[in-house]
Amino acid sequence: MKVVLFCGGYGMRMRNDRTDEIPKPMQMVGPRPLLWHIMKYYAHFGHTEFILCLGYGGTKIKEFFLDYHEEASNDFVMHRNRVELLHTDISDWSITFVDTGLESSIGERLRRVRDYLGGDQYFLANYADVLTDAPLDRMIERYHESGATAALLVVPPQSSFHCVDLAENGEIKDIVPVSHFPIWENGGYFVLNREIFELLPPGGDLVSDVCGTLAGRGRLFGYRHDGFWKPADTFKERAELDDNYARGIRPWMLWETTAVAGQS
Numbered sequence: 001m002k003v004v005l006f007c008g009g010y011g012m013r014m015r016n017d018r019t020d021e022i023p024k025p026m027q028m029v030g031p032r033p034l035l036w037h038i039m040k041y042y043a044h045f046g047h048t049e050f051i052l053c054l055g056y057g058g059t060k061i062k063e064f065f066l067d068y069h070e071e072a073s074n075d076f077v078m079h080r081n082r083v084e085l086l087h088t089d090i091s092d093w094s095i096t097f098v099d100t101g102l103e104s105s106i107g108e109r110l111r112r113v114r115d116y117l118g119g120d121q122y123f124l125a126n127y128a129d130v131l132t133d134a135p136l137d138r139m140i141e142r143y144h145e146s147g148a149t150a151a152l153l154v155v156p157p158q159s160s161f162h163c164v165d166l167a168e169n170g171e172i173k174d175i176v177p178v179s180h181f182p183i184w185e186n187g188g189y190f191v192l193n194r195e196i197f198e199l200l201p202p203g204g205d206l207v208s209d210v211c212g213t214l215a216g217r218g219r220l221f222g223y224r225h226d227g228f229w230k231p232a233d234t235f236k237e238r239a240e241l242d243d244n245y246a247r248g249i250r251p252w253m254l255w256e257t258t259a260v261a262g263q264s
Contacts, residue, residue: 001049001140001191002117003042004125006106007035008055023057025128026064027238030245031072033064034232037252038128039093044255045136047124048093051116053100053109062097065090107204114197125206127188131241131252132229134189139223143191148221149214150196153187155229184222186211187229228252 007025025035039050054061070076070089077084096116100109110125117123134153143151157178165173186207199210214220228251232238250256 001047002051002120002123003039003047003049004051004053004110004113004117004123005035005038005128006053006109006126007061007128008053008058008100008102008104008109010056021057021060023060024232026057026060027232029131029232029238029241030250034131034238034241035061035128036089037131038126040089040255041131041252042124042126042136043090043093047136049096050093051096051098051113053113054097055100055102055104055109058097058099065095065097105203105205107200107206107209108202110206111197111200111202111204114194117194121194123192123194125190125192129233130188130229130231132187132189132225133227133251133254134187134223134225134229136189139189139225140191142223143221146221149193149219150211151191151221151223152211153189153225153229154184154222155187155225157181157183157185158229158231184224187225188231 005025007023009024025038026033028034029037042048042050052061068090070085070091075085075087096113098113098116100112104112106127132153132155139151139153159178161178162175163178163181164175167173190206196206196210196214199213200206201209204210211220230237230241230252232241244250
């Protein structure tokens with residue numbers, strides 16, 4: 001299936017200041033940007049046709065791929081000033097770059113790339129700021145089994161805050177971590193039927209307008225994932241991912257696990 005990636009937001013919580021022109025998807029995790037890791041995840045499951053919804057920092061994203069250096073993350077042989085790659089990252093990828101506007105909502109960005117989906121009935125979508133080891137193939141399988149119009153990955157609450165049970169007189173009865181509540185959060189990975197465009201008005205929102213309506217009709221499926229899921233919505237979160245990468249803690253890089261298993 002084609003993969004729509006929302007790459008056009010300002011990402012203010014990620015940027016050091018207003019003069020920082022690097023868009024959130026291009027923030028580094030190891031030797032490659034966050035966007036590359038997400039695309040590699042989808043490619044691992046066989047989904048290599050990408051549609052990038054560009055906006056803020058779109059030029060930086062284009063430049064990265066136009067000047068892509070495969071030798072940065074692949075073994076190679078150099079002989080007489082010529083480089084022979086032993087492995088490749090993106091040679092089988094198809095990437096469509098679409099300017100969807102600086103101020104567009106997620107839903108509007110999706111509307112503006114509708115024609116690039118061709119005649120496909122189903123497609124994938126992602127916020128392009130979260131890494132996970134969720135079994136995408138199983139999620140898609142369960143989605144089709146459910147008969148729903150749309151599906152989204154749901155994860156346990158990630159907040160470190162505590163909820164307080166407060167009496168009318170101000171007495172605190174209990175303090176409970178948010179993560180202990182039986183609730184689930186939107187994990188940012190979607191499987192969608194193109195029927196969703198019937199529910200998406202100009203300037204609309206994918207979650208409130210589409211998913212909210214489908215939930216009310218019993219047409220939205222949630223795939224529960226208790227494994228690794230880590231957002232990179234802030235500078236601190238991205239730095240934590242980068243630090244773990246340097247320490248060899250890379251659970252989202254399922255393609256490495258497969259490569260090691262194939263060599264054993």
